[in-house]
Amino acid sequence: MSINIALIGMPGSGKTAIGEKIAKKLSMDFVDMDEMIEVNEGKSIAEIFKNGEDYFRSLETDCAKVLGSRESSVISTGGGIVKRKENIDYLKKNSIIIFINRHPDSIVNDVDIQKRPLLKDGVQIIYKLYDERIDLYKKYCDIEVINDKGIDEAVRKIIAVTLSPGEE
Numbered sequence: 154m155s156i157n158i159a160l161i162g163m164p165g166s167g168k169t170a171i172g173e174k175i176a177k178k179l180s181m182d183f184v185d186m187d188e189m190i191e192v193n194e195g196k197s198i199a200e201i202f203k204n205g206e207d208y209f210r211s212l213e214t215d216c217a218k219v220l221g222s223r224e225s226s227v228i229s230t231g232g233g234i235v236k237r238k239e240n241i242d243y244l245k246k247n248s249i250i251i252f253i254n255r256h257p258d259s260i261v262n263d264v265d266i267q268k269r270p271l272l273k274d275g276v277q278i279i280y281k282l283y284d285e286r287i288d289l290y291k292k293y294c295d296i297e298v299i300n301d302k303g304i305d306e307a308v309r310k311i312i313a314v315t316l317s318p319g320e321e
Contacts, residue, residue, distance in 0.1 A: 155224045155225055155247075156224070156225075156247055156248060156249060157220070157223055157224065157225070157226045157227070157228055157244070157247055157248035157249070158172075158175060158181070158226075158227045158228070158248065158249050158251060158311070158315055159220075159228040159230060159244045159248040159249070159250050159251065160172050160227070160228065160229050160230060160251050160253055161230050161234055161235060161250060161251070161252050161253070161290055161293065161294060162232065162252055162253035162254060162255065162290060162300075163232050163255060163257070163260055163279065163282065163283055163286065163290075164231075164232040164260070164279070164282075165255070165260035165261075165263055165279070166232075166253045166254070166255040166260065166300055167253055167255060167300050167304055167307060168229040168230065168253055169185050169229045170304050171229075171253060171300070171304055171307050171308055171311065172185070172227045172228070172229040173227075173229075174304065174305070174308045175227050175308055175311055175312060176226075176227040178308065178312060179227070179312065179316075181225045181226055181227050182223070182225060182226040182227070183226070183227050183229070184220060184223070184226050184227070184228050184229070185229045186213065186216050186217070186220070186228065186229060186230050186231050186234070187229075187231050189216050189220075190209075190212050190213065190216055190231075193212070193216075194212065206233075210233065210236060210237060213230075213231055213233070213234060213237075213240060214237055214239060214240055214243075217230075217234065217239070217240040217241075217243040217244055218243045220243070220244065221242075221243035221244050221245075221246045221247060221248070222246065222247065223247065224247060228244070228248065230244070232282070232286070233286075235286055235289035235290055235292075235293055236286075236289070238293075241293040249295050249296065249315055250293055250294045250295045250296075251294060251295070251296050251297075251298055251311055251314075251315070252290040252291065252293075252294035252296070252297045252298070253298055253300050253307060254287075254290070254297055254298065254299050254300065255299075255300040255301065256301065257279045257280050257283045259300075259301070260279050260283075261277075261279050261280075296311075296314050296315075298310045298311055298314070
């Protein structure tokens with residue numbers, strides 16, 4: 154598969170875990186945008202956020218631009234990738250955009266707020282972010298996959314909807 158699979162969704166929706174498994178099953182490269190930003194900057198996401206969310210979002214846009222020209226990659230985006238339409242435009246050039254929709258109640262039970270700067274004020278922010286972003290996720294995705302039965306089931310669903318019959 155030469156096209157990319159770009160995963161969008163809330164922090165804690167399973168983008169990275171799902172993306173890693175999809176990449177392995179389909180023999181594709183895996184890229185986590187947050188990790189790419191950390192490597193490029195030599196700092197953690199939390200440290201980068203100390204320079205402000207706008208600064209982080211500009212780094213995210215730079216990554217989207219680079220990743221939009223890749224091939225055969227599964228891309229796990231940051232939860233706020235949809236906050237800038239240009240990010241989605243870059244990714245859409247060569248990607249199927251999959252929205253991994255996971256209910257906020259499930260996210261709250263699993264997420265480690267220490268690793269997520271936007272959640273530093275508590276997990277209740279998940280509900281606020283979900284309400285703010287849900288329409289954007291739905292607007293920008295090509296396919297929505299509900300992640301309510303675990304990682305393996307979400308992987309199966311995504312592979313089924315992204316591959317043509319006979320490609321598995």
